[in-house]
Amino acid sequence: MTSLSTEHQGSGHDDHHDDHHEHAIPKGIKRWLYTTNHKDIGTLYLWFAFIMFLTGGAMAMVIRAELFQPGLQIVEPGFFNQMTTVHGLIMVFGAVMPAFTGLANWLVPMMIGAPDMALPRMNNWSFWILPFAFSILLASLFMEGGGPAFGWTFYAPLSTTYSNDNTALFVFSVHMMGASSIMGAINVIVTIFNMRAPGMTWMKMPLFVWTWLITAFLLIAVMPVLAGAVTMVLTDKFFGTSFFDAAGGGDPVMFQHIFWFFGHPEVYIMILPAFGIISAIVPTFSRKPLFGYASMVYATTSIALLSFIVWAHHMFTTGMPVFAEMFFMLATMLISVPTGVKIFNWVATMWRGSLSFEVPMLFALAFIVLFTIGGLSGLMLAITPLDFQYHDTYFVVAHFHYVLVTGAIFSIMAAVYYWLPKWTGKMFDITLAKWHFWCSLISVNVLFFPMHFVGLAGMPRRIPDYALQFADFNKWISLGGFAFGLSQLIFLALLIKACRKQGDPVSSQVWEGAEGLEWEIPSPAPYHTFETPPVVK
């Protein structure tokens, strides 16, 4: 995909003559409610994800305020549990996944030379059920008995025997989130299969398209399993079945098997598109083609396949036989091979490149370093005998926040900074962006790095109070947390400025080394692009 030379046929600057432009874009709320335009829907997804990111972040602030010092100061333990649960659910299903879907909506058609997504009406629907799903989830917090308090993993019997009746609301909201993701995934797959421009062969597709295609297949494979798991919780709780109830012949450990059969591919759903983003940004600011394009494609595919046979590494302490523990340990460690291939490819891309450090590149570099730290702590957790010490401690919290915050979320921020000038036609406020980057980078490490230490020392996760010896580190962690939370307000200010179209106009290429179809259409990207497909040579 390195040397894309394209020939526009009626696209680009000329496409203002196109028929579709005779229809005026509807104004006001109706434009957004009725839209079937992939760019509008992408924007909706991204703003929704950002609002959810701030909402889930506010809950994290409650958690960190309570943990600022030992003892119970601010919230009741029951409410604390609701905060950890809903924080997790919102960040996973409300922030990271919709943000990636938003990026896919904006970018996949532009990258493969398609006029829109294949199924535009379903696209509208899959977005608009999300606000309802999350309204139901958030509303349960204000009802009698409160919201879900059993952790985002909703282990039985916590979610069945010991939960309140609002669990039904949790179940239905997860059903809706799942339906939305499945529809989004089907749309991405059909678009990529059927709507590539002539000459856009499989091995010319940008890696963001490749990684999203594989992610979409993971989504349609495992989101239905999640839907099955929540349905079983619902019938166990309200309709007298005994899937997870030992008294009726069921088994609570089976819940964990079913959940993590979904849950482990899910973590790759949240990171594979990030690999695609970094593979787009690093070559641009190294002014070199991506090193090892084909190996990137194969590495992504092998990570996706391996993700189906490692789920029980979340369950080492449930009493598995040694053979199973060995199998899941080694299969898990095997994943570090294709992941390592990716890291080495990015480093090799930068090797002897003419590097420049614009804001997207800063986030991409931070991603590579910090995601690797998260990957290494993951390797430590994969070692079965060590996991008995680390299980359910803050070490696990440190691990998955490194891969999700400095991994997935940093990549989303990198993507927003990289493509925002293409979307708005104006360069964002670079000073604010650099403030956002450096404040986030420093605070996120103050926030999550000491969690490794308190975790190794034995501080359990999901507790509102802790032993005195953890007090100093927790104070630092909380201060880092508040600083990281405030840093995101800089991002909010920058995005509002960008949406008001403030800033210097940019060229269609925007970044000096950028290559690909999306950089050959004007900035801002016209409402309709590639109505006549470009020819990719």
Next chain:
Amino acid sequence: MANPQGQHNKIIIKLVAVVLGMFGFGFALVPLYDVFCDLTGLNGRTSNKAVVYEVMDIDESRLITVEFITHISKGMPWQFEVQTQQVKVHPGQVEQINFIAKNPSGRTIVGQAVPSVSPGTAAIYLNKIECFCFEQQVLTAGQQIAMPMRFYVDPQIPKDMTYFTVQYTLYDVSADNPTLVQNRG
């Protein structure tokens, strides 16, 4: 693409089939898990069927220590005890253990005991000839019963396995068996 919607539909039908198939697969995991656990004894599950004891060579060179623990689930008012907390048996030798259950409450309750073996890998070597856990117990108010459990340890048990624990958890399943409660009450 002469007919793009037709092309799309072909893929959509396949993808929707995958989605429905995976939803079904989630539920299919339930019986698969049961079969897998019964075959391997993983997870400490013992068989729910009585075995017929055939006279076999008792391996007198080895002694296996079997420990018994009783446990009452949340909300179950019964008293539940085992008379012999620990026995040493030769593999192949039949042993009987008595459990005592008492219903001190003022109503009829149906109880179901569920066994669990730890370490789980020992579960397939525990052969139960007779067990109260194979059926439900109905106790009227104040009633007390002795419940026998006869078992032997399979001589196939590995040499390094010399000790295991059998835990019985007693659950109140009256709500699921209203007719049993009425017939006795």
